[in-house]
Amino acid sequence: MTVAEAAPAPAPVRPVGLGRGYRFELRKLLSQWRIRLLLLACWIAPAVFVAAVSQQSDLPVDTVFGRLMSQTGWAGPLVLLGFAGSYALPLLTSLVAGDVFAAEDRLGTWRHLLVAMRSYQRIFAAKAFASLTVIVLLVAGLAVSSTAGGLLGVGDQPLIGLDGHLLSSGDAALKVALAWISVLAPTLALAGIGLLGSVALGRSPMGLLLPAVVALVMAVAQLLPLPVVVRLALPTYAFISWNGLFTDPAQLGPLLISVAVSLVWAAGATSLAYLLFLRRDFTDLSYDGAGRRVVTSGLVPLVALIGVTTAVVAAATPASGSGIDxxxxxxxxxxxxxxxxxxxxxxxxxxxxxxxxxxxxxxxxxxxxxxxxxxxxxxxxxxxxxxxxxxxxxxxxxxxxxxxxxxxxxxxxxxxxxxxxxxxxxxxxxxxxxxxxxxxxxxxxxxxxxxx
Incomplete structure (x- = not known):
């Protein structure tokens, strides 16, 4: 009589780590034709646009540094930066961060992702970091391409600052780079709002549009005669405050405050998106948004954040009224x-x-x-x-x-x-x-x- 050999125990299934999950999410984003088209456009179109406009007699004089585009190549990337802050960057963050979670709802692929990664935390982190990587690539493309177009089209002549002093080519290059780096902060704030909308609103198209809508509302608010402390409490003010780099001495106060406010908004919106994601019921295949939780867990804290940042700015600065006298x-x-x-x-x-x-x-x-x-x-x-x-x-x-x-x-x-x-x-x-x-x-x- 023989004793049957015991069957070997099955090897434990190891969940996908964060690094592999990040690479997988990044490949998913980069495989989309829409993202590839955006990357191609951001790395090529600005150079063509800036070089072409710099040769025209009719310059965009209604834009800061627009009247200098035919005199120095350093004006071109600043003109594009002004346009990007108002239009391009909110739309780009909407198309990337605003869709990164909602795409799984539309395709019905959550269960496959959960089986592979087995961790809500790792899924959220992988998607957030992948979308952040793509957004940084898009911003870098706009900056590098527009700078190349200006320098090739006009040259690296000195740039006249916003107080009339002349910046050498080296100073202009440094300040142009700092200006583009500074707008990463409000872009991250909009990306956090995009993640929140993508998590909270599911397959609803409003999740995709949320960063652009928020940016539009705040841009309109910046046109109103608001007190300066309220203006600085909005994260989108960092799309404007880089102007202070081009004076001597540099007007760093509004820039540093607006960047700090933007980073607080980025952290706050991303944290809210993370908390909502952890509470998500993935067994409901018909999930179409978080309902009232969008208001209680999403919008109310962001509105309260405006009040908190306004109070902090008011207490920390001597500003009063419009700030213009x-x-x-x-x-x-x-x-x-x-x-x-x-x-x-x-x-x-x-x-x-x-x-x-x-x-x-x-x-x-x-x-x-x-x-x-x-x-x-x-x-x-x-x-x-x-x-x-x-x-x-x-x-x-x-x-x-x-x-x-x-x-x-x-x-x-x-x-x-x-x-x-x-x-x-x-x-x-x-x-x-x-x-x-x-x-x-x-x-x-x-x-x-x-x-x-």
């Missing part, structure tokens, strides 16, 4: 005019003078002096006065200013003609753009009102 605007315009006057003097081969020698001062009024001189508006009128060594009479130039709620202003020269009344100046090398005719400037909303 007469004294600040006069100071900004005086400094910028003095810098640009020196650039014009160099064009015309005139003797160089320093800003201290010019002693430029400005007097501004709003609405013809009939309204209080503060806040945004296109009814600012300013008169700049300066002095030249050895000349008793003072020079004066008139500007009409259009000041937006975020502190940016466009100064339009209104005479005299030989200073700022014409768009070109005649130089020994031929006609060149007149730096004093029209220019962009920036008022730091958080700075205290200059004294004296």
């Amino acid at each position: 007469q004294a600040k605007l006069q100071q900004s315009l005086s400094v910028e005019f003095a810098h640009l006057y020196r650039i014009q003097a160099a064009q015309l081969n005139r003797p160089d003078v320093t800003e201290d020698q010019l002693a430029a001062t400005t007097e501004c009024a709003k609405g013809g002096g009939r309204v209080e001189a503060e806040g945004a508006g296109n009814d600012w009128r300013c008169v700049v006065t300066w002095h030249l060594p050895g000349i008793a009479a003072a020079g004066q130039a008139i500007y009409q200013l259009d000041v937006t709620a975020d502190g940016r202003f466009v100064a339009d020269g209104d005479g005299p003609k030989e200073v700022n009344g014409y768009f070109q100046v005649r130089t020994p090398e031929g006609d060149q753009p007149n730096p004093l005719w029209q220019f962009d400037g920036n008022v730091e909303l958080l700075s205290s009102t200059p004294k004296g």
Whole structure:
């Protein structure tokens, strides 16, 4: 009589680790024709666009640095950055992060994924990191491609900053890179909102559109005459605050605060998405969103976050009201005019003078002096006065200013003609753009009102 041999115990099935899960999710995203098309467009289209626009006579002067696109290649990536913050980046995060969980609901593949990875935590982390990787690749493509297009189309000439000082090619390159890096923070905030919508709303198309809708609502809010502390409490302000890098000294206060707020929003929205995902019932094949939990666990905490960040910014900064007043605007315009006057003097081969020698001062009024001189508006009128060594009479130039709620202003020269009344100046090398005719400037909303 033989004893039957015992059958060997089956080898334990090891769940898929986070690294393999991440690579699997990344391959799934990159295999989609939509994502491949986006990557291709982000790495090629900006270069073509910037190079083509830089050669045109009709430049996008309504965009910050737009009027400089034909003068230096460093203006192109900044123009594209302004466009990307308003339109491209919210849409890109919607198409990536807003669909990463909802796609499994549409395809009915949750059970296969759960059997393979056996961990809600690893699934969420793998999908979040994979979508983050793709988003970073898209942003990097926009930055690198637009920079290459500008440099190839125009060259690496110095860039005039938003206070009129001249940035060398090296300084411009560094600040352009920092500007693009800074917008990763609000992009991550929108990506977190996309993950939340994708988890909470299931296969509903609203999950896919949520980051774009939130960005649109906040962009409209930025156009309103909101108090500066509320403006800074919105994560999308970081799409604007990079302007402060292009002044001397750099206006870092609004930039650092807006980046910090964006990172708080990114962490908060992602955490809410994670908590909702852990509570998900995957046995319900007809799942179509979290219902009331979207409001109680998703929207209410985000609305409360606006209140908390507003209170923190208000307590930590000296800002009040709109942040735009007469004294600040006069100071900004005086400094910028003095810098640009020196650039014009160099064009015309005139003797160089320093800003201290010019002693430029400005007097501004709003609405013809009939309204209080503060806040945004296109009814600012300013008169700049300066002095030249050895000349008793003072020079004066008139500007009409259009000041937006975020502190940016466009100064339009209104005479005299030989200073700022014409768009070109005649130089020994031929006609060149007149730096004093029209220019962009920036008022730091958080700075205290200059004294004296």
